[in-house]
Amino acid sequence: MxxxxxxxxxxxxxxxxxxxxxxxxxxxxxxxxxxxxxxxxxxxxxxxxxxxxxxxxxxxxxxxADLPYSTTHGEAARPAEITTEVTGHQWYWEMDRTAFPAGTEVAFEVTSADVNHGFAIYNDDDRVVAQTQAMPDYTNVLRHTFREPGTYRVLCLEYCGLAHHKMTQEITVTAPDR
Ligand SMILES: [Cu+2]
Incomplete structure (x- = not known):
């Protein structure tokens, strides 16, 4: 909408x-x-x-002054429990995996195959819960722990051409693993 x-x-x-x-x-x-x-x-x-x-x-x-943020680069970039690759394309998202357990940290390694995209995860109230840039030849690591099980949506936050508004992808978050 x-x-x-x-x-x-x-x-x-x-x-x-x-x-x-x-x-x-x-x-x-x-x-x-x-x-x-x-x-x-x-x-x-x-x-x-x-x-x-x-x-x-x-x-x-x-x-x-704070760039680059130490949580995503350098020493503080510890491995997350779940790591998954995300690639933005004109005009779709390619994701290694689209289902995650709540309560487990996920590191989204976000890049782009063509132009700049904005990788944004929305909850079912259409609020952004996490976002980063998808850039060609560069990987941004977005760390996020889903709090609530449910259906989330990925939208593109960076205008990237005619079908920019078609860049959606569903993410399913299930009840915590343990
Ligand atoms: Cu895009």
């Missing part, structure tokens, strides 16, 4: 942008009227640019 809404929202967005272009195109007046407006906005632009650069630098320092 969400995929359907996203598709319709995209169409609406495209229509809105087209309408704005049309409006501007039809209302475009004499270039001479443009001078004073341009001067005023260019003055604002200098400060706005400085502000964006400062904001970007601050955000980068705050968010990138």
């Amino acid at each position: 969400y995929q359907e809404i996203a598709w319709q929202a995209s169409l609406l967005g495209v229509a809105l942008i087209a309408a704005v272009f049309l409006y501007v195109g039809l209302r475009a007046g004499n270039p001479a009227d443009f001078g004073p407006i341009k001067r005023r906005l260019y003055a604002v632009r200098t400060y706005w640019f400085a502000f964006l650069v400062a904001l970007g630098a601050w955000l980068s320092v705050e968010t990138l």
Whole structure:
């Protein structure tokens, strides 16, 4: 259902942008009227640019300092009880296994055969319980312990082409092993 809404929202967005272009195109007046407006906005632009650069630098320092996360790379990347491979394709998920016991840690080794995809696991309330990027020539290890048995769904979180919304895969989580 969400995929359907996203598709319709995209169409609406495209229509809105087209309408704005049309409006501007039809209302475009004499270039001479443009001078004073341009001067005023260019003055604002200098400060706005400085502000964006400062904001970007601050955000980068705050968010990138911890990379790469030690839980998925380096010494802390201990073996999980279940390890399984996931490969994203245009437009389907290839998974070594799609059934897991609840309460056991699973390490999803996620990669892609073509373009970037987003590997996201949703529970039956359509909430994301875990997600990572599926990237070509690189493996991201996503560790997750399913708490509740049930049916989960994998969706693609990265727009990857025409049939992006078709990239779904079901995961079954059974009662704990022990
Ligand atoms: Cu995709």
